[in-house]
Amino acid sequence: MTTLLLSLLLALAQATVPGIRPLPAPLSVARWWDPPPTPYAAGHRGVDLSAPVGAELRAVASGRVHHAGQVAGRGVLSLALPSGLRTTYEPVRPLVTEGEQVTAGQVVAVLTEGSHCPAPCLHWGLLAGEVYLNPLTLLPRPTPRLLPNPGPAGV
Numbered sequence: 001m002t003t004l005l006l007s008l009l010l011a012l013a014q015a016t017v018p019g020i021r022p023l024p025a026p027l028s029v030a031r032w033w034d035p036p037p038t039p040y041a042a043g044h045r046g047v048d049l050s051a052p053v054g055a056e057l058r059a060v061a062s063g064r065v066h067h068a069g070q071v072a073g074r075g076v077l078s079l080a081l082p083s084g085l086r087t088t089y090e091p092v093r094p095l096v097t098e099g100e101q102v103t104a105g106q107v108v109a110v111l112t113e114g115s116h117c118p119a120p121c122l123h124w125g126l127l128a129g130e131v132y133l134n135p136l137t138l139l140p141r142p143t144p145r146l147l148p149n150p151g152p153a154g155v
Contacts, residue, residue: 019140020060020105022089022124023051030121033134045132046088046125053120055111057089059102060138068094077109087135088125091115 021027028050036043059079066086067078076090079102092109102108115121126135 019138020058021139022057022060023049023055023122027139029136030117030119033136035132035134039130046123047135048115048117048121048123050117050119050121051111053111053113055122056107057092057109057111057122059104059106059108060087060135062104063102065094065096065098065100065102065108068096068098068100074114075109075112079108084128085133086127087138088123088127090123090125092122 029047030050031044031048033047034044036045057077061079061081061083063079063081065077066080067076069076071090074091075093076088077092077094077096078086078088080086089109091112091114093112094109096102096106096108111120111122113120115123124135126133126138
């Protein structure tokens with residue numbers, strides 16, 4: 001039942017979120033989403049995207065700033081999306097303030113040092129209530145293209 005509910009919530013989110021990348025393309029994943037088997041078990045509750053310190057981070061969708069400040073000594077930005085989801089960015093220096101409305105694609109933070117990756121990276125998370133989801137599902141899916149059939153060789 002929980003899986004079905006999360007699947008429906010994610011499908012709704014994909015229909016309502018435009019899929020703006022938090023960083024310019026191409027995105028380079030340093031560490032993939034690895035959800036824990038239970039809420040308090042070890043796991044990776046987001047994805048790490050390689051980026052240089054000072055990179056500008058964009059809002060993946062329009063929404064409201066839920067949190068902009070320090071958590072455990074690290075800069076964190078959290079945006080509440082109209083779909084009911086919440087996305088997080090860290091370690092960052094927020095350029096927006098709590099309660100502020102932001103638009104999709106707006107520069108909302110700058111990546112800072114303090115990452116848990118060997119090289120600088122953005123930890124990007126996504127929550128539905130207290131349940132962590134894979135933030136990469138917010139991105140648009142590539143459109144498949146069919147190429148013309150060249151026909152038999154030599155024709």
